[in-house]
Amino acid sequence: MNHDAPLLEVRNLVKHFHVGGGLFGGRAGVVRAVDDVSFSIRRGETLGLVGESGCGKTTTGRCILQLERPTRGQIVFEGRDLTTLGEDELRPVRRKMQVIFQDPYSSLNPRMTVGQIIAEPLAVHGIVPDPAQRAARVRELLGHVGLLPQHARRYPHQLSGGQRQRVGIARALAVEPALIICDEPVSALDVSIQAQIINLLEDLQAQFGLTYLFVAHDLSVVRHISDRVAVMYLGKIVEITDRKSLYDAPLHPYTKALLSAVPIPDPALEAQRERVVLGGEVPSALNPPSGCVFHPRCPIAVDRCRGEVPELREIRPGHRAACILA
Amino acid sequence: MGVLLEVENLTTEFVTRGGVVRAADGVSWDVGEGETVALVGESGCGKSVSALSIMRLVAPPAGRIVGGRVLFKGRDLLALSDEAMRQIRGREIAMIFQEPMTSLNPVLSIGRQLTEGLEIHLGITPREARQRAGELLAMVGIPDSERRLGQYPHQFSGGMRQRMMIAMALACNPSLILADEPTTALDVTIQAQILELMKDLSRRLAVAMLIITHNLGVVARYADRVNVMYAGRIVERGTARELYANPRHPYTLGLLRSVPRLDEPRRARLDPIEGQPPDLTRLGAGCAFAPRCAFQVARCAVERPRLVPIGGGGHVSACWEAANLDRAVARSGAAT
Numbered sequence: 001m002n003h004d005a006p007l008l009e010v011r012n013l014v015k016h017f018h019v020g021g022g023l024f025g026g027r028a029g030v031v032r033a034v035d036d037v038s039f040s041i042r043r044g045e046t047l048g049l050v051g052e053s054g055c056g057k058t059t060t061g062r063c064i065l066q067l068e069r070p071t072r073g074q075i076v077f078e079g080r081d082l083t084t085l086g087e088d089e090l091r092p093v094r095r096k097m098q099v100i101f102q103d104p105y106s107s108l109n110p111r112m113t114v115g116q117i118i119a120e121p122l123a124v125h126g127i128v129p130d131p132a133q134r135a136a137r138v139r140e141l142l143g144h145v146g147l148l149p150q151h152a153r154r155y156p157h158q159l160s161g162g163q164r165q166r167v168g169i170a171r172a173l174a175v176e177p178a179l180i181i182c183d184e185p186v187s188a189l190d191v192s193i194q195a196q197i198i199n200l201l202e203d204l205q206a207q208f209g210l211t212y213l214f215v216a217h218d219l220s221v222v223r224h225i226s227d228r229v230a231v232m233y234l235g236k237i238v239e240i241t242d243r244k245s246l247y248d249a250p251l252h253p254y255t256k257a258l259l260s261a262v263p264i265p266d267p268a269l270e271a272q273r274e275r276v277v278l279g280g281e282v283p284s285a286l287n288p289p290s291g292c293v294f295h296p297r298c299p300i301a302v303d304r305c306r307g308e309v310p311e312l313r314e315i316r317p318g319h320r321a322a323c324i325l326a
Numbered sequence: 327m328g329v330l331l332e333v334e335n336l337t338t339e340f341v342t343r344g345g346v347v348r349a350a351d352g353v354s355w356d357v358g359e360g361e362t363v364a365l366v367g368e369s370g371c372g373k374s375v376s377a378l379s380i381m382r383l384v385a386p387p388a389g390r391i392v393g394g395r396v397l398f399k400g401r402d403l404l405a406l407s408d409e410a411m412r413q414i415r416g417r418e419i420a421m422i423f424q425e426p427m428t429s430l431n432p433v434l435s436i437g438r439q440l441t442e443g444l445e446i447h448l449g450i451t452p453r454e455a456r457q458r459a460g461e462l463l464a465m466v467g468i469p470d471s472e473r474r475l476g477q478y479p480h481q482f483s484g485g486m487r488q489r490m491m492i493a494m495a496l497a498c499n500p501s502l503i504l505a506d507e508p509t510t511a512l513d514v515t516i517q518a519q520i521l522e523l524m525k526d527l528s529r530r531l532a533v534a535m536l537i538i539t540h541n542l543g544v545v546a547r548y549a550d551r552v553n554v555m556y557a558g559r560i561v562e563r564g565t566a567r568e569l570y571a572n573p574r575h576p577y578t579l580g581l582l583r584s585v586p587r588l589d590e591p592r593r594a595r596l597d598p599i600e601g602q603p604p605d606l607t608r609l610g611a612g613c614a615f616a617p618r619c620a621f622q623v624a625r626c627a628v629e630r631p632r633l634v635p636i637g638g639g640g641h642v643s644a645c646w647e648a649a650n651l652d653r654a655v656a657r658s659g660a661a662t
Contacts (some may be wrong), residue, residue, distance in 0.1 A: 052513035052514060052515065052516075053513055160602045160603065161369075162602060163602065190368035190369055190540065190603070191368060191540055191541075191542070191581055191584060191585060192368060192580060192581060192584050192598060192599035192603075193598070193599075193602075194584070194585075194598075195584040195585070195596035195597065195598030195599075196598040196599075196600070198596055199595060199596055199598060202595070217513065217514060219514070219588065220585065220586040220587060220588050221586060223586065223588065223592060224586040224592060224593070224596065243592075247588065257515060258514055258515065259588065260518075261514045261515050261517065261518040262514065262543070262588055263521075263541065263543030263544050263546060263547050264543055264546065264587060264588065264589050265542040265543045265545075265546045265570060265582060265585065265587065266546055266570055266589070267546045267547070267566040267567045267570055268567060268570075268571070269546075269589060270546050270547040271547075275518065275522075277515075277518050277519055277522055278515045278518070278519070279519075281483050281485050281486070281516060282513070
């Protein structure tokens with residue numbers, strides 16, 4: 001196998017949703033949730049995908065998993081374009097791609113014990129057919145995520161938020177995936193527990209050679225965990241580069257505004273800090289602005305931004321941004 | 327600056343299947359006139375219950391206030407009649423909640439939700455109330471207020487709804503606003519807008535604020551003083567500057583260290599607080615934080631520390647090792 005080839009390549013991904021025009025009327029329209037997004041992830045790498053609610057980051061993840069069928073574009077995973085595969089062909093591929101959700105409580109079946117939850121994918125995919133061996137594997141997985149063997153007999157409601165997220169991680173690990181899509185995996189957790197889970201994700205990555213797509217809105221957490229970062233706004237990637245370049249020398253005005261909005265836990269520093277507070281709100285993806293979609297809120301927009309769609313172009317080596325002024 | 331609100335030994339209990347939980351266990355704190363004070367802590371620490379207790383909105387029979395006093399402008403709110411308390415709520419003390427959609431009435435127009443309180447509390451005519459409602463929307467930065475008054479909550483975005491909540495809170499010129507995680511449900515850029523708006527309005531209108539949050543970053547920029555809560559008790563209090571520069575409770579220190587910060591070089595590894603928050607039905611005699619504490623000594627397991635002064639300026643900490651903490655921190659900092 002060619003190890004230099006990316007594990008995952010997303011090419012010109014487009015996902016439209018049709019809304020309205022149903023039983024209760026309303027004008028029919030098209031939501032451009034993801035609008036021509038391309039990126040790739042190398043084996044063992046973590047790509048952070050950041051943006052505000054409705055920017056398309058979660059839909060991008062769901063398209064990669066083929067939980068949503070893309071409107072256009074290709075999802076090339078281990079050299080195969082998943083968009084051309086049927087359900088039967090997809091099943092073995094799904095084993096290689098797992099997901100960890102934001103809210104562990106709603107993503108765990110309340111009527112199953114932790115042991116049953118973790119054992120289920122092992123049985124469904126026929127990975128460990130023997131029940132006794134399966135129980136042993138469950139114990140091993142619990143150990144990997146920092147839980148005890150006796151946790152296997154508990155129900156999700158008997159666990160704390162952090163412990164539930166550990167169960168979600170153990171379930172994802174059970175099938176030995178290559179790629180894990182982490183969709184806001186720590187944002188529902190308490191601050192003191194967030195750091196535990198992030199450390200765990202990093203340890204597991206090193207131990208099992210995992211590749212992560214880390215979808216989140218918290219820029220401090222994303223900086224900590226990511227090798228490269230993509231910033232999304234209204235269905236498009238507006239900036240993508242390695243971690244250091246993005247945080248040390250951001251090019252897109254939206255990235256700069258996001259970074260400036262993050263509060264810093266230090267009153268003395270905050271008192272001196274100039275803050276770029278963006279006016280307005282994220283426009284509707286039903287009716288996105290003309291030209292650059294960010295122009296109505298952009299502090300440096302010029303006339304050209306209204307008419308011209310900026311291309312995501314390489315401005316410095318390995319650093320791409322979609323802004324004509326960058 | 328006079329004291330506006332003084333909470334003394336407030337104790338609120340809830341009856342749960344696991345037993346009786348003291349959500350607020352003898353907490354005392356105060357808010358000065360025009361001051362912004364924060365209650366910081368993680369879920370279940372008792373910060374929201376403290377605010378609900380002040381408003382006497384703890385729901386019986388499961389929850390009840392079993393002790394303490396809440397002195398507002400010198401009057402004990404816990405001793406007032408229900409009718410007198412209704413005069414306080416929304417008029418003298420207003421509240422802003424985390425999720426504006428669930429605290430707005432979906433079938434009443436924005437205008438009606440604003441004018442209702444004005445008519446009830448201020449006894450003004452519907453026409454006057456309507457005009458005041460328009461002014462309030464403009465004040466919180468909602469443009470085109472005439473048209474907006476006729477709309478319904480679902481036609482507002484999350485940020486607009488929170489602006490609307492702020493307008494409702496300000497409607498009767500209260501002297502205190504209790505804001506419970508006011509920006510947690512909002513996006514980062516909208517969060518910044520709302521916080522700047524709240525800060526600006528509180529200064530301009532001289533309204534005191536109690537901000538309840540789990541986000542230490544939010545507090546750093548907006549609070550004058552900070553109370554840190556853990557397992558139903560206040561474990562540390564001080565001015566924001568003092569608390570961040572010189573934390574003297576291991577829990578505060580742990581919270582500050584566990585978050586990655588954009589203004590600092592990236593660390594190879596985060597420094598979490600190990601373990602889980604305690605089960606409030608099974609608290610022992612010792613310090614509730616002891617099982618997770620890196621600085622614990624033998625005494626911590628058997629005897630609960632009280633808040634004691636650290637230096638001057640009202641900085642207090644409930645930790646047996648508080649006096650030694652700065653040296654211990656320097657040591658552990660050097661070791662990493």
